[in-house]
Amino acid sequence: MRDVAVVAFAQAPNVRRDSDRNEVEILMPVLHEVREKVGLERDDIDFVVHGSTDFQAGMPFSFVGALDAYGAWPPINESHVEMDGAWALYEAWVKLQTGEIDTALAFAYGKGSPGDLVDVLRLQLDPYLVFPLGIDPIGMAAIQCRAYLEGVGRTEADMASVAVRDRRNGMTNPCAQVTGEFTVEGLLAEPMFVSPLRRHDCPPISDGACAVILAAGDRARDLVEHPAWVVGIDHRIEAPGLGMRDLTVSESTRIAAEKANASGTFDVAELHAPFTHQSLILEDTLGIDAAVTQVNPSGGALAANPFMVAGLTRIGEAAQRVLDGAAGRALAHATSGPCLQQNLVCVLEAREG
Template sequence: MAALKDVAIIGYAQARNERQAQATEVQFLFPVINEALEMSKIPRREIGFTCAGSCDYLSGQTFAFVMNLEAVGAWPPISESHVEMDGAWALYEAWVRLQHEDIDTALVFGSGKSSPGNPAEIYPLQMDPYTLTPLGFDPVSSAAIQARALLDAGKVTERQMAEIAARSRRDAMKNPYAQVTGEFDVDELLAQPYVTAPLRKHDLPPISDGACAVVLATGDKAREVCERPAWIRGIDHRIEAHQPGMRDLTTSRSTRLAGEAAGVGSAPIEVAELSATFTHQEPILREALGLGDQVAINPSGGALSANPVMAVGLARIAEAAKQIVEGGRRRTLGHATSGMCLQQNLVCVLEGEQ
């Protein structure tokens, strides 16, 4: 693979995550895009390429993403594309587009409202329509099977899972966008009943309506407008077998492959923002990415404190960028996932200059 052109994150913004937002997706996306553009100091009309991520089934409407164009201000017309995936893949598409060298800026966003529909009804439609959808294979049940496999393999304990939840919610107290925050006692969490054994309520993500927007710029353009850009040093994504029975659910091969291609192991990572939407997925991802105890995981509170589906992965990358732009960190990582039991994964390595 040829050498990468320098591309950096120079602006980002998120919506405050909430359940049953009264604002429509466009209405709450609107200020998010404005804020990210304002931070980047790039005038809206100068953006070279725009790419969005969202999902019709989440919205319960065909062509739902078409309305989201209204939040971008697509008049006069813009150069634009859309993925039916988390906004993190929209960022990937925009980053590839910036490699062509004819444009120097891009706007990326992801958005979704999870609360209008019932996840247990909607997500089985994401499974193989012939063999798995008729079984009503929903995300919590599939996650529970994965957690059980991990517990049986001795790779995690229920206490460790509760500790991850407590830490995430505590860290989320400092995150103005987070939805589930506060101090929780691990013993008290463990005393709660199972929702779907071995998962308790704290092992599950909240249902969130939210959005995230990111502005990208190439080399000199990024340096010109941003004091400390978060440079994308590596980004890659991989998918693996769909049938959960075809995979070892206690590991994430696709995350490992994406991490290797993104160069995670070539220097120490200080902070990792992981799309672990269930507590037990954090140790799976840590292992796949080779992240040791010295790495701070999800200081934003992660997906366990706010899970705006279709934006949550992009928000992890935005949070990892924030650690560099505002937090002065040297090297961070953002991760996104798609499908059940971590079927598809994206890894983005970011660096600040010394």
């Protein structure tokens, strides 16, 4: 495979509701900043691809407006996935592998605030057989959580410790939304939300955007001192029916990790786990040893979870540690769909594969 690296990452501050700015206005400074970091003009970007979803924006063809934040003139080589931006980055990586291009920009935006995101996410369910049951994504996560706790013997305290970790880590991330010092005891004293989930087990709703620039080979070496080389990337999906999956593990993450050669140790892991128990499932599946790997130094999805963005943010945050020279090997993960239905694993290294 061709050597391809993340060379720049930028993101908007994550907030519960940005009532001043529309999607274009949130994106514009992010798309400028990411290019400025490596001194690339729009002409220097060979391919642009982004991820977003119409039902979050509340209008059909909403992605069309996002192009206005980039400036698609003269006409550009461009595509769009109705998926988290992590999969936009995957498409960019594939395009770089064809050898047709040397640089690519992947970005994502999501304003969770205009609609009721829980109501919106219900629209992901099978419209014939599941949607009419009235269940929502938090209830589905709670079912997964119960199955996991009882199947594996973990506790609500283990879950709370994930929230304590991520919120504490988020304190060093200026773009994080829910941060602070908490204790496991303090969190466990809070009432149940959707049992066995308490509020701290669930992600915040966020408005946000982020962008990543990829470059191949010498182009990457010329642009930055420490390119974050993508030495492995893969994604897998599972059946939608919860009854058709073992909810105590993440089989699709396991396969993706195997295909991406995500074995061995990592300095940093950024996991897209919107719920605390999902972080535990992912850490188990990926064999992460917290003694050697710092998990979610950014605060992860519990500190800020802009829907359609947070997966790409994990890749950007993991890559940033390599770009900064702080990490030699980083793992990034993104998820989509109820109860970790679809997962992407990306391995980033300071040295090319």
